[in-house]
Amino acid sequence: MKPVVLDTNILLDIFVFNDARADDLKQAIVNGSISAIASQQTLLEFADVISRPLFKLDEFTQADVMTQWQSIAQLYDDSNLASAPWKCEDPDDQIFLDLAYQLRPSILISKDNAVLKIASRAAQESILITADYNAFRLES
Template identity: 35%
Template sequence: MSVSAPGARGAMHRVVLDTNVCLDLFVFRDPAVARLARALADGAVEAVTDAACREEWRRVLAYPRLALDEAAQQAALDEHDRWIRLAAEASNAAPGVRLPRCADPDDQKFLELALAAGAAWLLSKDKEVLRLGRRTLRDGLFAIATPADWLRAQPGEA
């Protein structure tokens, strides 16, 4: 998949990470997202969140299937907060912009955040969210891609 983010929308290196991508980064330490982690640490990429997305992250860390004790949950939350900036409530969205609707209403907040924060990318592994990428690109809003597709789209990447 070849994806390019609309150049006119916000910072080219501002991204929104959905919860599954955060799990890969801060809990599972998946090698597939190691370059994304380095880009965050180096300041080459600015990741943003808002109160609703951060609260979902906090809730997910407590899911029994993750089997994280309180110390591990706190460590993942602290690392998230270290690398992901809490976006201001003000919206960069132009009046009248309509976002596509997610099949899962719990995922809609990530699209809303990407639009409000002026992000160029929403990184997700959710198939339903990824399906909306053509529409957000067509409308000149932001790209929706997997972390792997995002990495391939970066300058100097093949």
């Protein structure tokens, strides 16, 4: 089973917006059917995003969201993370590419166009980059 990396937009859909399209993905993570991987840097990125006024989440809710994610994600030590051979237009998203590259073969689920643009190049390195919440089923 390939490890799965979720970018911040997907995490928002799961934990903040409770998007029904992400329900099966969340359930697969919770029940251990897939290995969802986070790192210190991806956790910091997610914490930064959910703290923005746009989301109107108080500190208690932010902490609860982070606790939920950390309780089901597998933490990968990114202190010696290899850099992916491609650079993302959005530097905040580079960590997700680097993590997926380090874990290859892997799946990176993202809705970010800057990340999705790299999909064909990443496929050459055994990384599936997709916006499909159900991509994890392809690896079952």
